[in-house]
Amino acid sequence: MSETGNLRDDLSNPPKGPTRNQIWVGFGVLVGLVLIWMIVAQWPDWLDAILISKKAFLSAILNGLTLAGLYFLVASGFTLIFGLMRNVNLAHGSLYLLGAYVGYEIATRTGNWFIGVGGAFIAIALVGLIMQILVFRRLEGDDLRQTLVSIGISIVAADLMLAVWSGGTYQILTPEWISGAIKLPVVTAERSNGTLVFLKYPLYRLIVLGVAVAIGVALWLTLNKTRIGMMIRAGVDDREMLSASGVNVHYVFAGVFALGAGLAGLAGVIGGSALSVAPGEDIRYLLASLVVVIVGGMGSITGAAIGALLIGLAEQIGLVYFPTYGVVLTFVIMVVTLAIRPEGIMGKRL
Amino acid sequence: MSSIDALRDPNPSGPAFIRHIGAGNVILAVLLILYPAVASDFFLTQIGGYTLIFGMIALSLMLLAGYGGMVSLAQITVVGVAGYSVAIFGENSSDVMGFGWPWWIYVPVAVLFAAIASALIGLIAVRTEGIYTIMITLAVATAAFYFAQQNYTLFNGFPGYAGLRAPEVFGVNWRDPLPFYYLCLGTASICYAAVLYGAQSTFGLTLQATRDNQRRMRAIGYNTTAHKVFAWFLSGAIAGLAGVLLVWFQGRISPGTIGVGAAVNILIIAVIGGLRHPIGPFLGSILVVMMQTFAIDIVGAERFNTLIGLVFLGVVFVSPDGMLGLWEKAKPYLKQNSLRPDP
Numbered sequence: 004m005s006e007t008g009n010l011r012d013d014l015s016n017p018p019k020g021p022t023r024n025q026i027w028v029g030f031g032v033l034v035g036l037v038l039i040w041m042i043v044a045q046w047p048d049w050l051d052a053i054l055i056s057k058k059a060f061l062s063a064i065l066n067g068l069t070l071a072g073l074y075f076l077v078a079s080g081f082t083l084i085f086g087l088m089r090n091v092n093l094a095h096g097s098l099y100l101l102g103a104y105v106g107y108e109i110a111t112r113t114g115n116w117f118i119g120v121g122g123a124f125i126a127i128a129l130v131g132l133i134m135q136i137l138v139f140r141r142l143e144g145d146d147l148r149q150t151l152v153s154i155g156i157s158i159v160a161a162d163l164m165l166a167v168w169s170g171g172t173y174q175i176l177t178p179e180w181i182s183g184a185i186k187l188p189v190v191t192a193e194r195s196n197g198t199l200v201f202l203k204y205p206l207y208r209l210i211v212l213g214v215a216v217a218i219g220v221a222l223w224l225t226l227n228k229t230r231i232g233m234m235i236r237a238g239v240d241d242r243e244m245l246s247a248s249g250v251n252v253h254y255v256f257a258g259v260f261a262l263g264a265g266l267a268g269l270a271g272v273i274g275g276s277a278l279s280v281a282p283g284e285d286i287r288y289l290l291a292s293l294v295v296v297i298v299g300g301m302g303s304i305t306g307a308a309i310g311a312l313l314i315g316l317a318e319q320i321g322l323v324y325f326p327t328y329g330v331v332l333t334f335v336i337m338v339v340t341l342a343i344r345p346e347g348i349m350g351k352r353l
Numbered sequence: 354m355s356s357i358d359a360l361r362d363p364n365p366s367g368p369a370f371i372r373h374i375g376a377g378n379v380i381l382a383v384l385l386i387l388y389p390a391v392a393s394d395f396f397l398t399q400i401g402g403y404t405l406i407f408g409m410i411a412l413s414l415m416l417l418a419g420y421g422g423m424v425s426l427a428q429i430t431v432v433g434v435a436g437y438s439v440a441i442f443g444e445n446s447s448d449v450m451g452f453g454w455p456w457w458i459y460v461p462v463a464v465l466f467a468a469i470a471s472a473l474i475g476l477i478a479v480r481t482e483g484i485y486t487i488m489i490t491l492a493v494a495t496a497a498f499y500f501a502q503q504n505y506t507l508f509n510g511f512p513g514y515a516g517l518r519a520p521e522v523f524g525v526n527w528r529d530p531l532p533f534y535y536l537c538l539g540t541a542s543i544c545y546a547a548v549l550y551g552a553q554s555t556f557g558l559t560l561q562a563t564r565d566n567q568r569r570m571r572a573i574g575y576n577t578t579a580h581k582v583f584a585w586f587l588s589g590a591i592a593g594l595a596g597v598l599l600v601w602f603q604g605r606i607s608p609g610t611i612g613v614g615a616a617v618n619i620l621i622i623a624v625i626g627g628l629r630h631p632i633g634p635f636l637g638s639i640l641v642v643m644m645q646t647f648a649i650d651i652v653g654a655e656r657f658n659t660l661i662g663l664v665f666l667g668v669v670f671v672s673p674d675g676m677l678g679l680w681e682k683a684k685p686y687l688k689q690n691s692l693r694p695d696p
Contacts, residue, residue, distance in 0.1 A: 089484075091484045091487065091488055093487075093491070141670075145673075146483060146484045147424065147483070147484065148669055148673055150484050150487055151620075151624060151665075151669045152666060152669050152670070154617055154620065154621075154665075155662050155663075155665045155666035155669060156662075156666070158614075158617065158658055158659075158661070158662035158665070159658070159659050159662035159663060159666070161658065162656060162657075162658035162659040162662065163659060166656065166659075286495065286613050289491075289495075290491075290492060290495040290496070293488050293491060293492045293495075294492050296488075297485075297488060297489060297492065301485075326503070328500075328504075329503075330496050330499040330500045330503065331496070331500060333496065334492075334493070334496040334500075337489075337492060338477055341477055341480050341481070341489070342477075342480070345480040345481050
């Protein structure tokens with residue numbers, strides 16, 4: 004009863020100062036304005052002195068955004084699978100790496116990068132489907148064993164991939180017209196003779212960012228505006244009720260697992276083209292997905308996007324400004340999030 | 354608790370102290386003490402020493418997972434804290450750090466650091482539950498690995514530290530096969546006995562009750578978080594001791610020692626052995642070390658991980674309680690044969 008009493012008090016005496024929401028919006032607008040100023044304006048010397056140079060800073064931000072896009076592609080599948088099935092798939096990094104290798108093979112054999120991307124998505128989605136049906140369905144409801152099994156799968160997978168593709172580094176070649184750099188309409192400096200120096204940035208990375216945003220929006224629309232999305236969200240909240248209301252949850256589970264795995268495979272090709280493909284990448288992207296999902300909140304696409312942004316930016320900015328402590332920065336973000344909101348930024352209470 | 358009772362002889366006989374310790378444990382101890390009589394140097398260190406060291410690390414995980422319900426993948430990170438402390442405070446040949454402190458100072462310091470590091474990891478991990486703990490500790494372990502690899506001022510980066518030596522005390526070089534085996538055996542026995550004893554202490558029982566029903570324990574008035582963090586501290590001390598022995602044995606430590614593969618290896622050992630009783634990690638350790646040593650002849654060094662991964666998958670599928678679980682499953686059949694009254 005005391006709670007309703009408090010509520011009535013709150014309603015009758017509205018707080019005088021700005022509400023929490025207004026403070027956050029104000030803060031966001033302020034940060035946005037500062038950022039816009041930093042992008043548009045010629046930097047004064049003192050700012051250059053702090054942040055090395057405008058070019059270094061903007062490149063770090065852009066690299067961070069691109070990396071965030073990549074992380075989001077990997078982590079969104081991870082978080083969907085976790086949210087729906089309570090299945091921590093620690094083989095998710097292996098799916099990423101396998102996707103990269105498969106994409107490389109298809110792309111070099113057919114000579115078409117796009118077939119490589121599509122082929123990797125389909126192939127890894129199938130692998131995910133098989134994993135879900137043959138392995139994880141048998142252990143349904145036993146979270147710990149599912150996790151242990153996924154660890155076992157990742158060990159075997161890493162070793163077999165090493166056997167097939169050896170320890171070398173592969174580079175997936177992108178089509179000519181999306182390789183190379185473009186000039187962005189951002190002035191980084193002015194030469195003494197008055198010509199303006201524009202920021203150059205690889206076009207491909209911008210495309211990565213665009214693809215990530217497009218897939219993110221598509222996922223969000225699917226989850227929030229379609230019937231299938233409704234089922235998935237209902238499954239995240241309460242899978243027993245969903246099952247009781249006549250939906251074959253196994254189809255939903257299998258579909259989501261395939262989608263999540265396919266996204267990891269797709270990210271593998273895209274990431275393998277932007278960076279490179281080598282053993283060990285599976286662990287790197289597994290760590291990234293883990294931290295992104297812990298920070299963003301399990302089972303939330305929006306959370307994965309926020310987490311990916313934070314981690315991607317932190318990693319790249321850390322790389323430029325304090326090289327050896329970049330990992331620590333990522334880690335600090337995770338610990339601070341856990342300390343303040345153990346369920347993650349967009350997560351639901353455990 | 355049932356498995357502990359089950360391992361104990363139902364009708365104890367003989368002198369009081371044997372009854373107290375348990376006949377099985379006494380026989381085991383005698384066998385292990387006599388083991389050097391039949392074993393070559395290779396079997397003493399590469400098999401015996403490694404088994405005991407990795408058994409101890411897995412034991413520190415068993416303490417958390419079995420009694421506390423917290424499965425950690427960061428045990429190898431705690432081992433690394435102790436190992437790097439030995440390298441930094443003791444002597445090394447890498448020309449970085451190496452304060453040259455005597456062993457009786459740097460060993461306690463290393464173990465204490467490991468225990469504190471473990472408690473800090475625990476402090477983060479206990480904010481969440483169940484599989485989240487695995488995720489967070491895996492993230493911690495991976496981050497620690499990358500950090501050690503990138504940081505040259507403190508961890509000497511990729512090469513790590515070499516030239517770490519076990520001390521010579523009482524005129525004995527403790528790195529020699531026989532003394533080293535007994536050193537490992539002694540330390541492992543103390544840890545094993547401590548965990549067995551601790552499991553039945555008030556603290557151990559509280560921890561197990563918290564594992565079974567945290568809300569109820571909190572409602573009764575126990576500070577469950579403090580109990581869990583203390584369990585992490587104790588587990589860190591065991592892992593730290595193992596870490597000191599490990600770097601003395603290997604003579605070096607590098608980021609590879611605390612990599613994700615190594616972290617998962619510890620989990621594999623503990624799960625294969627069984628998480629119900631402190632003997633499980635040592636059983637798992639025997640199997641894994643034997644496989645590591647001898648399976649290479651069968652499948653070749655390259656595909657070893659596939660083999661161990663498949664064994665691990667098999668154990669998780671067939672017997673969730675590992676080798677101990679297999680024993681529990683087999684026991685009723687054995688019992689029936691021996692107890693069955695003659696017709």
